[in-house]
Amino acid sequence: FRATNQHSTFPTLTCFAPTLLQQDTRGGLWDSVKKAAFVIGSGILFLAAFGNSLTWHLQKVWGASGDFWQKLWTRLYTTFEGHDQALFYFGAMLVPTVVFGGTNALLMIVDVTAKPSFITRYRIQQDKNNPVLAPPHQLFLSLPSTHLLLITLSSDEPVGEPCGPELPTFHWALIELGAFALLEELFFYYSHRLFHQPSLYKTYHKQHHEWTAPIGIVCIYAHPLEHMLSNMLPVALGPVLLGSHLSTTCLWYCLALVSTTVSHCGYHLPFLPSPEFHDFHHLRFNQCFGVLGILDRLHGTDSKFRGTKQYERHTLLTSLTPLTESIPTSPRKDSERRVAAVSLKSLRGSQYSSVNYGVRSIHTAR
Numbered sequence: 001f002r003a004t005n006q007h008s009t010f011p012t013l014t015c016f017a018p019t020l021l022q023q024d025t026r027g028g029l030w031d032s033v034k035k036a037a038f039v040i041g042s043g044i045l046f047l048a049a050f051g052n053s054l055t056w057h058l059q060k061v062w063g064a065s066g067d068f069w070q071k072l073w074t075r076l077y078t079t080f081e082g083h084d085q086a087l088f089y090f091g092a093m094l095v096p097t098v099v100f101g102g103t104n105a106l107l108m109i110v111d112v113t114a115k116p117s118f119i120t121r122y123r124i125q126q127d128k129n130n131p132v133l134a135p136p137h138q139l140f141l142s143l144p145s146t147h148l149l150l151i152t153l154s155s156d157e158p159v160g161e162p163c164g165p166e167l168p169t170f171h172w173a174l175i176e177l178g179a180f181a182l183l184e185e186l187f188f189y190y191s192h193r194l195f196h197q198p199s200l201y202k203t204y205h206k207q208h209h210e211w212t213a214p215i216g217i218v219c220i221y222a223h224p225l226e227h228m229l230s231n232m233l234p235v236a237l238g239p240v241l242l243g244s245h246l247s248t249t250c251l252w253y254c255l256a257l258v259s260t261t262v263s264h265c266g267y268h269l270p271f272l273p274s275p276e277f278h279d280f281h282h283l284r285f286n287q288c289f290g291v292l293g294i295l296d297r298l299h300g301t302d303s304k305f306r307g308t309k310q311y312e313r314h315t316l317l318t319s320l321t322p323l324t325e326s327i328p329t330s331p332r333k334d335s336e337r338r339v340a341a342v343s344l345k346s347l348r349g350s351q352y353s354s355v356n357y358g359v360r361s362i363h364t365a366r
Contacts, residue, residue: 163245213282
C-alpha cells in the first residue's frame, strides 16, 4: 500500500500496512495448515478406501475369508520364522526399491523419448528437458544414493517388535502415517534450509541443485551427508520413534519415495499431488523448503512463490487439460521481462560506449 506518487490522495494507507500484513500472515498460516490437513486427510481417506476395495477384490478372486491381510502376513511371517532381520530387510529395502525403480523406469522412458506426447503436455517447465539431453551416466548418478538410502534405512536395528506376528489395526496404521508426514515436514524443512546456508550449500547441497528443472530419477541425488541428515532422517524418524510395525514402515517408505519422485518429476499430472511447490524451489533455490508448506508459510519462505502462476497451478489437477493451458503465463509479464532485458542490455551498451568515448577522448587529448 505504499504510495508510488507524491500527489497520491491516499497517503494514510501506509500506516495500516503492518496491521494488514500481520493479519495476512496469520490468515496465510492458517490457510496453509488447513491445506496440509486436507492433503494428509485426503491421503488417509484414499488409503482407507483403496485398502477396503483391494481387500474385497482379493477376497473375491482368491476365495479368502476373514481377516485377509492378517492371514497373508501370518503366511509371510511363518516363511521367515526365526529370521526377523531378513524379513525386515525384505520389507524395508526390497519392496521400496521395487516401487521406486518401477515408478522411475516409467518416468525415464517419457523423459528420454519425450513420448507419449500427451504426457509431455503436462511438463511444468515446458522449455526444458523436452526430451532430457543429459548424458546417460549423469541420469544414473542418483542410483547409488538411492541404494545407500534404502540400505541405511533397513540396516538399523529394529525398535520394538516391527516383525511381530500381529498386524496393527488399519486405523492405527493410518494415524501413524499422518504422524510420519508431520515429523517429516518438521525435520526436512529445517535440515533442508540448513543446507542452503552459504557455508554448506556449495560443498553439500549444490550437487542436488545441478538440476534446475528436476526429473524423477534425481529426486534423492545428493551428497552422502545431506542424504543421511535431510533425506533419510526425516523419513526414518517416525517409524523409529513410534516403534512401528514393519507393514506400516514398508508402506510409509514406499509412499515417501513415490512422493519425492512426483515432487521432482517435472510433470503436473492429473489426479496426482501437485509438484509445483518443489519444482519452484529448484527454479529459484531460496523458496519452498518444506514438503507440506506449513513451515514455509510460518517463516515466509514461500512469499515469492505465492505471487506466481506456479502458485495458482499448485492444486490437484482433476481434468485432462494441462494447467499451463488453463492457467497460462501472462503475455504481458513475458513482454515486460523482454523489454526489461532489452533496456538493461541497451543501458549496459550505452555505459560501455560512454566509457570508450571517454577513453578515446583522453587518448586524443594526449
